[in-house]
Amino acid sequence: MEIRQIEKNKKKYLDLLLLADEQESMIDQYLEKGQLFIMTKEQEEQAAAVAVVTWESSCTAELKNLAVAKEWQRKGLGKAMVEYLCQHFAKAGAREMIVGTGDSPLTIPFYEACGFIRSHIKENFFTENYDHPIWEEGVQLIHMIYLKKNLLAIPGNIR
Structure with missing residues (x-):
């Protein structure tokens, strides 16, 4: 697998991005200002995984979206993408990487296994910013x- 940055036609990967953030208007808020990375099998165009990262300050990068195609899930691609992004943004001068997610039994343990620790909560984020309830593994997502x-x-x- 190889990872590369995509600078044009980012919406081409919308179907995959929607796996991690199911409302297109929310993706639109960060996709163009963010850096989009895709993971593909060598010499292929079809992405197995995607990620979008934004600079939130001169020393903080935020992972806004990380999605792995259903047929590639649970094969280590998500973790490999996170490791690549942490190295890439560390070399670019980031002191920390942050990620916001719902309080889900799938995503929180995944990020903790990638070396992240809990930082803070943005209360009612999902109920106030999405036009429909968001559910994951039978749990309604409320707080970020x-x-x-x-x-x-x-x-x-x-640095």
Whole structure:
């Protein structure tokens, strides 16, 4: 698998992005300002995984969207993408990577396994910002749970 950044025609990957954020208007708020990365089998165009990261400050990068195609899930691609992004943004000078997600039994343990720790909560985020209830694994998502990862110890960090 190879990971590369996409700078044009980002909406081409909308179907995959919608797996992680099911409302297109929310994706529109970060897709163009964010950096889009795709993971593909070598020399193929079809993405197995996608991620969007934005700079929230000069030292903080935020993982806004991470999605793995259904046929590729549970094969380590999500973790590999997160590791790549942490290294990439550490080399670009980020001190930390943050990610916001619902309080889901799938996503919180995934990010904790990737080295993230809980940071803070944005109360009522999903009920106030989405036009319909969001459910994951039988749990309605209400609050945005933020996790963070220190990137200063990653080799190549320029800060």
